[in-house]
Structures are given as structure tokens and as C-alpha cells.
Amino acid sequence: MRILVVGGGTGGTILANNLTRRLAGEVRAGKIRITMLSDSDRHMYQPGLLYVAFGQMTPDQLYRDQASMLESSIAFHVDAVTEFHFDKNQVKTKSGKTHEYDILAIATGARIVPQEVPGLSEGSENFFTEEGAVRLHKRLMEFQGGTVAMTVSIPHKCPVAPVEAMFMLHDFFKARGIRDKVKLRYHYPTNRVHATSNVAQWAKPEFDRAGIEYETLFNLKEVDPVNKIVYSEEGSAVKYDLLIAIPPHRGSEIAEKNNLGQAGWIPTDRFKLTMNGHDNVYVIGDATNIPVSKTGSAAHFEAEVVAENIASVIKTGTPVREYDGKVYCFIEAGYDRATYNAFDYVNLPVLKPPSKAIHWFKVAYNQMYWTTVRGLL
Amino acid sequence: MSQVKIVDACNTFCPGPLMELISNMKQASVGDVLELLSTDEGSVNDVPEWVNKVGHELVSSQNIDGIWHIKIRKTK
Numbered sequence: 410m411r412i413l414v415v416g417g418g419t420g421g422t423i424l425a426n427n428l429t430r431r432l433a434g435e436v437r438a439g440k441i442r443i444t445m446l447s448d449s450d451r452h453m454y455q456p457g458l459l460y461v462a463f464g465q466m467t468p469d470q471l472y473r474d475q476a477s478m479l480e481s482s483i484a485f486h487v488d489a490v491t492e493f494h495f496d497k498n499q500v501k502t503k504s505g506k507t508h509e510y511d512i513l514a515i516a517t518g519a520r521i522v523p524q525e526v527p528g529l530s531e532g533s534e535n536f537f538t539e540e541g542a543v544r545l546h547k548r549l550m551e552f553q554g555g556t557v558a559m560t561v562s563i564p565h566k567c568p569v570a571p572v573e574a575m576f577m578l579h580d581f582f583k584a585r586g587i588r589d590k591v592k593l594r595y596h597y598p599t600n601r602v603h604a605t606s607n608v609a610q611w612a613k614p615e616f617d618r619a620g621i622e623y624e625t626l627f628n629l630k631e632v633d634p635v636n637k638i639v640y641s642e643e644g645s646a647v648k649y650d651l652l653i654a655i656p657p658h659r660g661s662e663i664a665e666k667n668n669l670g671q672a673g674w675i676p677t678d679r680f681k682l683t684m685n686g687h688d689n690v691y692v693i694g695d696a697t698n699i700p701v702s703k704t705g706s707a708a709h710f711e712a713e714v715v716a717e718n719i720a721s722v723i724k725t726g727t728p729v730r731e732y733d734g735k736v737y738c739f740i741e742a743g744y745d746r747a748t749y750n751a752f753d754y755v756n757l758p759v760l761k762p763p764s765k766a767i768h769w770f771k772v773a774y775n776q777m778y779w780t781t782v783r784g785l786l
Numbered sequence: 787m788s789q790v791k792i793v794d795a796c797n798t799f800c801p802g803p804l805m806e807l808i809s810n811m812k813q814a815s816v817g818d819v820l821e822l823l824s825t826d827e828g829s830v831n832d833v834p835e836w837v838n839k840v841g842h843e844l845v846s847s848q849n850i851d852g853i854w855h856i857k858i859r860k861t862k
């Protein structure tokens with residue numbers, strides 16, 4: 410039996426390693442072969458980009474060699490998939506090869522598309538790519554005063570990132586001794602400061618305490634990079650000196666090119682994590698269209714469910730469990746405090762007051778991530 | 787021709803029903819009707835507030851067996 414994992418990021422790596430361990434006997438006996446195709450020989454710890462923007466990590470700290478993250482029996486090829494042929498159980502790759510599978514898992518992630526908003530690429534900075542985070546850090550270090558505005562376009566990875574970034578901006582400018590010269594303005598698409606009501610209830614008084622101004626029901630329409638003004642769909646116009654954008658996202662380019670789903674989000678059963686209409690194709694992580702947050706945490710828990718189910722179906726003919734929507738995310742509340750957000754399809758997150766202990770746990774997790782993707786933690 | 791697209795956001799908290807609606811609205815064409823399914827009581831007020839502010843049209847809102855079915859027509 411051939412199992413093919415496409416995408417060597419958080420979800421794909423956890424899935425491939427977990428599955429290889431569960432099926433160690435079958436793999437050793439040559440009954441099962443697990444292959445991974447990715448378009449990069451490196452693996453990036455994306456949450457670290459936030460810290461790069463604030464000078465707390467350097468880009469080289471965010472990468473590991475992907476081959477070193479994988480169980481040695483996994484056949485790993487750096488060869489991007491270019492075409493999916495579900496009717497033939499085949500994918501084609503950039504190098505011209507065809508890979509056949511019995512079970513396919515797609516974990517090709519999401520990408521930013523600032524070009525969807527007129528003027529956004531030219532007029533803003535962001536921390537969603539390495540290049541962006543490095544440039545933003547430089548801009549922040551050079552900033553001498555004025556209005557720093559943040560706009561949030563959706564959908565986007567890591568729903569709490571905008572809130573975290575605002576608290577970190579507050580502490581960053583405090584540490585530089587120029588907080589009184591900086592106006593921090595936050596703009597959010599829904600009618601609260603965060604889409605999740607309990608996060609909003611917690612963040613609003615924290616914003617007030619930190620002197621962070623906010624405007625809700627602000628859906629970014631366009632940016633005038635020359636006059637430095639952002640316009641919302643709702644009709645407001647805001648002047649800025651430095652614009653930090655949470656850019657809109659789409660699914661991977663390959664998902665979009667193959668018309669796997671609207672805007673590249675692949676239609677997926679939110680419990681079974683199979684692609685709609687294809688029982689032998691699983692989709693995990695940012696690539697899906699399921700209504701959970703696009704986080705490494707969701708990708709991780711989904712990967713575990715899929716690994717358990719594939720292994721169980723192979724061994725007993727029956728899957729073991731469904732994905733329950735579980736997500737666990739740290740929320741940095743500044744430079745030295747954090748809280749967390751844990752929820753599933755049934756239970757709403759209940760936020761605890763931020764503490765230093767949780768912040769230090771997040772800092773530790775930034776390193777522990779590598780043991781998590783290897784499947785050791 | 788306009789079409790009704792279901793956006794099933796039942797039992798989701800993060801990013802939540804309104805965010806799912808806004809994301810889907812961006813992909814829709816003018817004239818399309820989206821039907822948001824939500825189990826979040828907050829949607830009954832949040833969705834019309836957003837729809838009014840942006841200027842789309844609220845077609846209907848009803849609770850059927852504990853699920854809110856809120857229909858919105860994209861107008862721009």
C-alpha cells in the first residue's frame with residue numbers, strides 16, 4: 410500500500426511521522442510505503458515570524474532541514490506537486506514524475522495575497538513571510554513617532570496574531586522610550602476587537618489599559634500608499650505613518666490552479682477530514698475549508714486524528730475517532746505575559762488572566778516545536 | 787444567475803460565523819445570496835450590524851431547530 414503526503418510543513422510532517430510509527434511493522438515488512446513530496450528542503454516555524462518582527466528571534470532560528478525532521482523510512486522528495494488526478498490516484502510533479510497512491514494526504518498550507526487589496530503591497534508591512542518580518546523590524550527600529558495602524562484582512566492564519574502584535578508594539582515602543590510619541594491604531598472587520606467573543610472581552614480592556622485605539626467594523630477596501638491613507642468598505646478613512654497589515658490569505662497556489670476549491674480552500678469533511686467526494690484523500694491544516702482557525706495547533710491535532718484513523722483502518726478496517734475541532738493557541742499579551750485560547754467544536758474558549766509563566770511556556774514552545782513535529786512530544 | 791450558497795458555521799468559535807460569512811462574501815458575486823448557518827446566539831445581532839454597515843441586504847433570519855439561518859444578498 411502506498412501512502413502519499415503532499416506538503417512538508419506542520420501538518421504533513423506530524424502526520425507522516427505519526428503514521429510511520431504506528432505502522433512501523435508494516436513499513437519494515439515492505440507492506441506499506443510512506444512518501445512525502447514537498448516544494449522545499451527546509452521547514453519553517455512560522456509563529457517565530459512574529460518574534461523576528463520585534464527583534465526577538467533571527468530568521469535562521471526559524472528553519473530546520475526538512476529531511477532531518479522525518480522518520481528515516483519516509484521517502485522524502487523535494488519535488489512540488491503540479492497536478493492532482495484523483496480519478497487515477499496519481500499526482501504529477503514539477504520534475505515530470507508521476508506518483509501513485511492508495512491514500513493521499515494534502516497539507517499544502519495557505520499563502521498571503523496582499524495583491525487582492527489595491528495598494529496594500531506597496532503601502533504596508535507584514536510579518537507573514539521572512540522577508541516581510543525582517544523589513545518590518547527595520548521599519549519599527551527606524552520609527553521615530555506618528556501613527557502605526559494595523560488592518561486585518563480575512564481569512565488569515567493565526568486569528569490571535571493581530572492582537573498579539575498590538576500588545577508587542579506597545580511594549581516595543583515602551584522599551585524604546587518613545588511610546589508617548591506613537592499612536593497605536595487597530596482596525597478589525599467584525600463588531601468587536603476579536604471575532605471570538607471571549608478573546609474580545611479579554612482584549613478590549615487590555616487595549617484600553619495600553620492606550621491602543623481601535624475601530625471595529627473596518628473591512629479594508631484599499632490603501633493609498635502615496636498619501637498614506639487606508640479606506641474601509643464601511644466608508645472610513647484613516648491616515649497612517651506605518652501600516653502593518655494582516656494580509657488576506659488563500660489556499661496554496663497548487664490547490665487553486667487545480668481548482669480544488671474556492672480561493673484554493675479544499676472542501677473537507679470537518680469531522681473525518683476527508684476531501685469531499687474522495688474517501689481516500691485527507692486534507693489537513695491551513696489547506697482545508699473547515700471553519701476552524703488556520704493554526705499549527707489545528708494542523709497538529711488534525712494530523713494526529715488522520716494518522717490514527719489511517720493506521721486503524723489498515724489494521725482493523727475501522728477508523729477510531731473524528732476530529733472534534735480542538736485548537737490550543739498561546740496569546741502573547743506583550744513582552745512578558747501571555748494567556749491561551751483552547752476550544753473545540755463544542756466548547757468556547759475561556760481565557761485565563763495573562764501570566765509570566767504562560768509567556769515563558771510559549772518561549773519554550775518556540776524551541777519545543779521541533780520535537781513536536783518529529784513526534785517526540 | 788444568482789445562487790444561494792450555504793456557509794455552515796455551526797459550532798465554530800474561532801474565527802467564528804461572522805468571519806466565515808465575510809470571507810465567503812468576498813468570493814461571492816454581486817446578487818448572490820449566502821445563507822449563514824450558525825449556532826452562536828451572537829450572530830443574530832452581529833450579522834445584521836455588519837450587513838447594515840457595509841450595505842449588503844439582509845434577506846431573512848430565522849431559527850430552525852436551534853440553528854440560525856441568516857440569508858444575505860451581496861449588493862456591491
Ligand SMILES: Cc1cc2nc3c(=O)[nH]c(=O)nc-3n(C[C@H](O)[C@H](O)[C@H](O)COP(=O)(O)OP(=O)(O)OC[C@H]3O[C@@H](n4cnc5c(N)ncnc54)[C@H](O)[C@@H]3O)c2cc1C
Nearest residue numbers: 416417418419420447448455456490518694695704705706
Ligand atoms: C506570523 C505567524 C504566526 C503564527 N502563530 C501561530 C501560533 O502562535 N500558533 C499556531 O498554532 N499557529 C500559528 N501560525 C500558523 C501556523 O504556522 C500554520 O497554521 C501552520 O504552519 C499550518 O500548517 P500546514 O501544515 O497546514 O501548512 P504549512 O506549515 O504552511 O506547510 C505547507 C507545506 O506545503 C508545502 N507545499 C506547498 N505547495 C506545495 C506543492 N505544490 N507541492 C508540495 N509541497 C507544497 C510547503 O512548502 C510547506 O512545506 C502562525 C503563522 C504565522 C505566519
